[in-house]
Amino acid sequence: MNARFRRSHEPLFWLLFGAGGLLAALVLPALVLFTGVIVPVARGPGGEGLLDYTRVLGLLAWPGARVALAGSIALLAWHAAHRILHLCHDLGVHAGRGLKWSCYGSAALVSLLACGLVILLPSP
Amino acid sequence: MTPLPTWQRGMRGWWRRDPAFRRYLLREATSVAIGAYALMLLAGLGCLVAGPAAWQRWEGLILSPVGLLLQAVVFAAAVIHAVSWFRLMPLTIPPLGRPGRRLADGAIHAGAWAASALCSLGLLGWLVYGA
Amino acid sequence: MDCDLVIVGGGGAGLRAALAATLADPGLDIVLVSKVVPMRSHTVAAEGGAAAVLRDDDSFAQHFDDTVSGGEWLCDQRAVEAFVAACPQELIQLERWGCPWSRQDDGRVQTRFFGGMRVQRTWFAADRTGFHMLHTLFQTSLRHPSIRRHDEFFCTDLLVDEHGLAGVLGVDIARGTPVLYRARAAVLATGGAGRVYAHNTNAGIVTGEGMALAAVHGVALRDLEFVQWHPTALPGSGILITEGCRGEGGLLLNAEGRRYLQDYDLGPPDPWPRPRAMELGPRDRLSQAFWHEDRARRTVTTPQGSAVLLDLRHLGAERLAERLPMISEVARRFLGIDPVTTPIPVRPAVHYTMGGVATGLDGATALPGLFAAGECASTGIHGANRLGSNSLAELLVFGRAAGEAAAAWSRNAPSAAGGSLLREAQARAGQAYALLAEGHQAGRPRVAELRTAMHAAMEDGVGIFRDAEGMQRACQALAELRARYRAGVALDDRSRSFNTEWLAAIELGHALQVAETIAHAALARRESRGAHRRRDAWSARDDANFLVHSLAYCDPQAAPRIEHVPVTLTRSAPGERSYGGAGARVALD
Amino acid sequence: MTDPETILIEVLRWHPDTPEAPWWQSYEVPYRADATLLEALQTIKDDLDGTLTFRWSCRMAICGSCGCMVNGRPELSCHLLLRDLAPGPVRLEPLAHFPVIRDLVIDQQDFLDKLPAVGAYLVPAEETEAAAAAPAAPSRQTPAQMADYYQYAQCINCLLCYSACPQYGLKPDFLGPAALALMARHDADSRDHGQAGRRAARDADTGVWDCTLVGHCTEVCPQGVDPARAINRNKTASARDYVFDLLLPGRRR
């Protein structure tokens, strides 16, 4: 009965998808709330904002924060790539090799870029 | 034996059959918004590296009407995502606790939402009052 | 198609036989033919449980006594001895194969009371015992590729030559093409014949073919006059409300709220429980009591006929959910009532055929190579009235015996017959196809019309209480119906693919044969015993003349011939069959 | 509201003799509030049109024969009351995703073949013949241990969940909800020793990984089996094994 079944590599992608999904469920609403509502509303008396260049660099001075930012971007990308791939399939777009490579390829690219960029971040 | 003659119906437009399918597709489609947001963050990171001018352009972009609209969509998607994710969570994790005293779904839901609240508050606190 | 052994029927008995045969002889090529996918078989609907001696306060002797007195001494005592001794082994085997028997807190198997049993002897899997047993057997059969399943193949006839059984004829239902299985051994496990009555608890497939298939070839049908009415079925649909309800403490009340069974020698009305008394009395007595209550107009009226009330309210929501979940759901869904707060209206419905193809202890029939097991067979263990939960145990015990015996037989049997068999097969298959070809001719009755007439004849003449006049009326009516059937039925559907109207017509032919046999066997029994109750001059038991089995020999063209042969007694001399006060009270645990 | 006299039942029909032309046929059936949809179909078969073809057997929601699409949703026809469908019309189609043999009769062979493939049977401990032939006593299993698989053991193989699962429609090789729930049922039984044999089917693409947690399977299941849970818990288990096998080469296979 075993001959008919080949082991799937889906677990790898599923774990990344799951991690991204969990992250999104835990903090994404709050994060969007911050960038989309709190930032525009909460201007200081001198017009200084929560997203001022130096302040943001300051926040990211802590290496842990950098890792978290890059990690978050990467995981969200993997989450999205995985679901979009399946969504295409669900909608009748045949999920051949090409589609698979482009979805997961983009996610990998985003991850690489995110990692590279946080390393290049100037210190405040 | 001759193969049985049968009629195979296709799957075209299957989501029209049941509202549950459309809810499912909506849930899956949240990933598009989430992906877009990830790209937005990535772009911001790039601008941050490129220097203050680039950063300011990025900030202007996300605070522009278009940027805000996009974020409104992302926010809605994130909420739908979180609600469905936590609702389905008990189905995906192995049974917790000992035989006969398994953790109930309700406890898992409550735990998940509590964790979400905690993380969100922590994150917001750091973003607003940090540094 | 050639094989070593054909098993006709994928219910509990058929699957157990197939497993036994393949375990006994793994090299055997076995084909399991069933007109429905095995898990759709009627065994799936059995609710209450299966009997086997398990507890320390129980013994084979007690199981024997309950069974023999329950069957009013018409049981073949040698068969009962073998049966009770083999039950525990079989239920344990099923446990090993994965059956989820309900358990006590410490992990031991739980047992419950059942009607006519003096000890908690009935193993159960909530109220879905048959379901779990059948699925366990089916799933276990998946491990044995030597059992080739032909699901949705309908057997229409047997083929016989000078050595005995030579093959089985069938129809591939989906394609409508004929199939010949050439084999020297076959086990009939086709289930009962409850559907010859209108109001019954049986699945739609329980139409009695197996009995008729054997009878056509001269094999005797034994004790067919004993038809069991189950006292608690839903009015109208006949959906069963398991005896397990009463095993758990359910009460039967008439329209006045009285536990009326105390008026029928089943009392006293203890709070509960007194085994073999009141609601825990045997089915024949309870159904007969209903009949009297109904005549005395002490029943409640429902849109679907009169009924008494099964009261489960005092058991409480928790116990109902744990022990009787399916019944609770059935009541909610089909009646819109919640048994936690409202009693369930119930009335008797035909449930079980005690008689069947006469077999020995190994399932062998008089036709060499043909074996039978399960409800279609009569090993003689049920006598004049089957006790609840003996049937599921019987499927296993005698399914296994028949499977092993048939395996052994097929090894030593003469090789398959040649060309003459093929011609015979073609001729016989032709009969079934003629029905199809001629079905369009005008003026013929529809299947449903004849079926309804058969139901009416049976309910009228061969009911819970019988008299000579009524039975004669039924014999007459059934003979006429058979003549009309032979003259042809009208079919709307004359295509081959999955033609269920045609199959129903074939089933009807067999059912009419069985129905007529029941009526004649009943008429010939001039006494009252167990489920066979007469209101005329023969309303008493007559051991002097009728401690005998009936044997019916069928004739395709004429009425069946009935003979009587003595019952085998070993340990228990016929005695008073008493229920009620005689049983001692026990503490429940 | 007074009860209607009749109710209109529309059936999507197909016959292999005219394969190009499925058609809708309407039947006007006497209405009784407490009649089931199956009884209405039987009335059609008996009195109006003997060619209408459908499966049924137990008429009490336990044999799993009578599934069909009722107004677009998979249901057991014996389990639906006309009172819940009034005033109609009621649209009946064969169960979605399965090849149709005729009218409401679908080809269930694919599912039947998948049962042995997932190892949907208990593998007892002792396999020596003597012990298997004559077990002396039932093994013990506490109600708490039973609770871990009991729900999955309630599956009546009615296939409604397959008709509810678009992934099965899109990928017919997907082992599907009921088969995978039965896999989980046996894995979770304290008496079972067959887990290793079920791994390959579980870990394949066509095993748990073709499920995208649509979840409709669980919603339509008439027995509360919850296949979605069975499958998705097994995803976690399968992923765990994948990682371990990756990190500890030689652990398995």
Ligand SMILES: Cc1cc2nc3c(=O)[nH]c(=O)nc-3n(C[C@H](O)[C@H](O)[C@H](O)COP(=O)(O)OP(=O)(O)OC[C@H]3O[C@@H](n4cnc5c(N)ncnc54)[C@H](O)[C@@H]3O)c2cc1C
């Ligand atoms: C509602 C209900 C509840 C019951 N509860 C209990 C209980 O609690 N305890 C108990 O001991 N007993 C109980 N019984 C009785 C018991 O369930 C039956 O006696 C038993 O299941 C019969 O099993 P079987 O294997 O002989 O036949 P079935 O399970 O009826 O199987 C018959 C098989 O034969 C096949 N078949 C028939 N004709 C043909 C043909 N012409 N060609 C091919 N295949 C054919 C069918 O497809 C089917 O697979 C109950 C019965 C009913 C009706």
Ligand code: SF4
């Ligand atoms: S899981 Fe539920 S819906 Fe699916 S086959 Fe089993 S009982 Fe039917």
Ligand code: F3S
């Ligand atoms: S509907 Fe299908 S996709 Fe999974 S959760 Fe159920 S099997």
Ligand code: FES
């Ligand atoms: S007829 Fe058996 S489930 Fe509906």
